[in-house]
Amino acid sequence: MMLKNKYCLLFLIGFILFSCAESKEQNQNRYQSSIKSSISFFDKAFDAKSGVCFSELDFYGDTTSSKVYTVALSRLIYGLAYSSKYFPENLKRAEHLARFQLTKMLGEDSLGFYFIPEVGEGKIRRSERLDIWQQAYGLCGLTELYRSNSDEQLLTQIHHLSKAFVERFKDEENGGFYGEYACNSGGIAGTKTIQSLMYPITAYMANLCLADDKNRSEYEEIIKEHLSIAYSKVWNDSLGWVNTKFDDRWNPIIESKEKVWVSPGHNFQFATLLLRSAEWPFISNKKQEKYVKLGKRILKETLKKDIWIDESIANGFYGGINPLTNEVLDKNRSWWQHCEALIALSFCPELTDEFELLKKFYFDSFVDAKNGGEIANIDINGKPIIEAKGQKGKSIYHHIEMLRILNENKIRL
CATH class of the missing domain: 1.50.10.10 (Glycosyltransferase)
Incomplete structure (x- = not known):
């Protein structure tokens, strides 16, 4: 009887290990598939001459x-x-x-x-x-x-x-x-x-x-x-937004209400920079701790802001905000900003639920399964804006950089 139980236990352990290996391989295949799809969109742009x-x-x-x-x-x-x-x-x-x-x-x-x-x-x-x-x-x-x-x-x-x-x-x-x-x-x-x-x-x-x-x-x-x-x-504690412009002595410049603009993506991007400092051994432990603490605070404060379509993370966020009034200036949703948000969230296991909701939105909304590549912007109704997928600053970087960091942070796609 004991021998039988022993074999059952060994079988169970083997099955679990096999399932984990298979799951890991499937996840890597999803990463590879997404990378390949993004790159292949640009295949026709190669000029042999x-x-x-x-x-x-x-x-x-x-x-x-x-x-x-x-x-x-x-x-x-x-x-x-x-x-x-x-x-x-x-x-x-x-x-x-x-x-x-x-x-x-x-x-x-x-x-x-x-x-x-x-x-x-x-x-x-x-x-x-x-x-x-x-x-x-x-x-x-x-x-x-x-x-x-x-x-x-x-x-x-x-x-x-x-x-x-x-x-x-x-x-x-x-x-x-x-x-x-x-x-x-x-x-x-x-x-x-x-x-x-x-x-x-x-x-x-x-x-x-x-x-x-x-x-x-x-x-x-x-x-x-x-x-x-x-x-x-950079962080403006009273507004809950990043400062974007500075004088030559690095004093923040707050523009008039008519001109001031901030992208939520820059909040997420700055939070990521602070959170990544924990990976760099040349930053002292004391500074790493305070950088990471601020990065997480920025991330959590941004998640609470009124930037989400229909007040739900599952619908993504607006593209531009007036930081002085929190008025929405751009109702479209931008692919690069959501890439930055996913990168930032991937550093915070305590925000897994928010990450999963936004991840589903991103891949459902910006990855163009029919035509290839990533859609740059979608409108307030969730429809793709038909515009260039390759231009001065857009190729495959934001999507693949996001995939890279998610993979390094052992995130499942």
Whole structure:
């Protein structure tokens, strides 16, 4: 009898282990399927003659011009490089596009190379004024490509680009980065924003810091400085919203009621940055604790706001709010903002119920099973807005970055 019970117990344990392994495999298959669907939408945009993917695609995946944007291309490289862990053939595709970026989309000044925002239609759109969004995200794809292929020559190029980037935008007097840079005169006063604090970290530095461990100190100090400024200046406790614009000393600038605008996605994005600091060993335990505490508070306060359609998380949230009056300024719902919300929620197991409701909404509403890719915006009635799925800043990044972090946080799809 005891022997029989023993075999029953062994069978039960074996069955449980087999079921868990099978469940894990099924979950990974769902991740892979979602990644593949997102990437394949851009397959028709590849032009063999020029050796690049065009950036402007309509709602159905057809190219509408021969323009190539730095941000869109870099984000495509990011997705291809990351996905190569599942689809090895995508590594060569990413390397091919990176070669185009590094040979066709770089300009140069006295500090070194910078990213040309746009080429195509027989023109190269150079600019005497560079913005931090395009320059930071220009390094996004190259960094993920290095993380995937460990190419030392590529890393050397990344170092040169990153060093020039830091020299251009860094404010030596007040810390942090300016949001814009004039090639003839330096950082432009009055251009500091929440983006100039967050995007250098979220676009490439956090990823590069993990991948390039031999040179980690080059990025650690910048990340620590930006986190410190952001912790003390970005969150507006009285309004319950992030401050988005700052003067040169990082004092928040509150615009008039007619102009002020905030995206709920930036609340979630800032919360994520604070929560991610717990993963970075170069941040002291004391600072990690206070950053994570604020990140969770921001997240919970945002969830309580009147931003949800029909007062339900299951319906997603509005795209733009007046932080002074909480008036809804944009009733559409944006894919990238919901990606940011899911990323933030994935760091908080205590908010699993909210995460599951929003996850279902996102995949039901923004992932276009019929036409491919991700829908950029849906209207108040939940209908897709028929607009470009490929444009200056939109390719596959937000969706795949979200999938990556959910997977790393061991979230089931």
